[in-house]
Amino acid sequence: MCTDTGIEHAFTVIDYTWPNATARDEAIKNEEYIQHNNIISGMNVYEDSVFVTVPRWRRGVPSTLNKVIMKDNVSILQPYPDWESQKIGNCNSFQFVQSIAIDPNTGWMWIIDTGRTNFFAIDGTETKNLCPAKIVIYDIAKNKEIMRHIFPNDVANRTRTFLNDIVVQYKGNKARYAYITDDFEERLIVFDKKRNSSHFYSHPPSMKPEPGNGNITVLGETIEVSDGINGIALSSDMKYLYYGQLSGFSIYQIPTKVVRKPGKNFNKSVRRVGTKPAHAAGMVYSKDNILYFGGLEDNAVYRWDVEKDKRKQKKSFRKVEMKTVNKFIQNDTLINFVDILNFDQKGNLWFSVNKLHKYFLGTMDFSGESGPNVLIWKVCAGTTGYLDRRSQQKGYY
DSSP states (O other), X not given: OOOOOEEEEEESSOOBOOSSHHHHHHHHHTTSOOGGXXXXXXXXXXXXXXXXXXXXXXXXXXXXXEEEEEETTEEEEEESSOGGGGOTTOTTSOSOEEEEEEETTTTEEEEEEOOEEOTTOSSSOOOEEOSOOEEXXXXXXXXXXXXXXXXXXXXXXXTTOOEEEEEEEEETTEEEEEEEEETTTTEEEEEXXXXXXXXXXXXXXXXXXXXXXXXXXXXXXXXXXXXXXXXXXXXXXXXXXXEEESSSOEEEEEEXXXXXXXXXXXXXXOEEEEEOSSOOSOEEEBTTXXXXXXXTTTTEEEEEEHHHHHHHHTOOTTTOOOOOEEEEEEOTTTOSSEEEEEEOTTSEEEEEXXXXXXXXXXXXXXXXXXXXXXXXXXXXXXXXXXXXXXXXXXXXX
16 A cells, blocks of 8 residues: 655645736736735545645635646646636635545545635625535546535525535445535534435534634644634444534534434434544544544644544444544644645545644745745555445445
């Protein structure tokens, strides 16, 4: 399987494959491209391609969904699938993509689009609530859209929602459900592909920010955040969702059989499984039952060996507690603010590092003297992700 570990892509500033130099100059002049407002957040891999998101938290982001390419030995972004798909104000295009999920079995990319832009502005400009939130499924190999679903306003409010992270669940031998965290509305949104429908669950004790746990300090710099449900992961047997708040240290578990249909008793079924050693944004579950998540204060990636704790505690997955947690990788210089994590099919864990604390504090150095601001890591983990179905039989779930 995998053998190497290291940084695959590094960015001091984010730039794009413009049609020509004139187009880039015009974009800068018109403030359609404000270089220092562009930062990579979401990331996923498919075969040999790396896809990233540049959320439109602020003005001047020309393309929110992109593929990383190399040009003159420099990593730059190619709008995906094209420039036409990135037009602000055109609700058929992508407005604000924070996260994506790529199914390695089909090559389908599940894209969540908040529809709103500029809600972390620092220049006094207002938030633009241009379009309703939506989910788009796109076939990478065939370069075509499979379907899209516009979320009703009562599921994803077009003036308040922030679609943050996504996981995809198989039912039988087909991917059917998507589970999405809504950071601002503090809820879990569910999309049913077969029925082309959506609903949500809200559970304030587990989805609101934990009181007093909003300060995140990275290398002496502190940001105050008040963010609820954020990272999300799905067990490889597709039976349990795990999630946690950014402003908090808890990780919770809920059976998917409860949330995939509306009207179930969420309150009765949700369970706190343990305490993270540090704040974390993204998380991901491996095929061999290990939950990986960032450790923001510790400049690290942690892992919880669920299978090991299950054996030690002699408990089922439904009752096991998070005890066996250790650092998977740590680096004070090159792992500052782990954002999103996922796997390839070759045994590697990939994750994005983006110094997000500096982005929000306004202390990010774009000169290059302090090194790259965004890194895409690939680390040998000897396992694959929760979506890898290669050894599973039809009807297993």
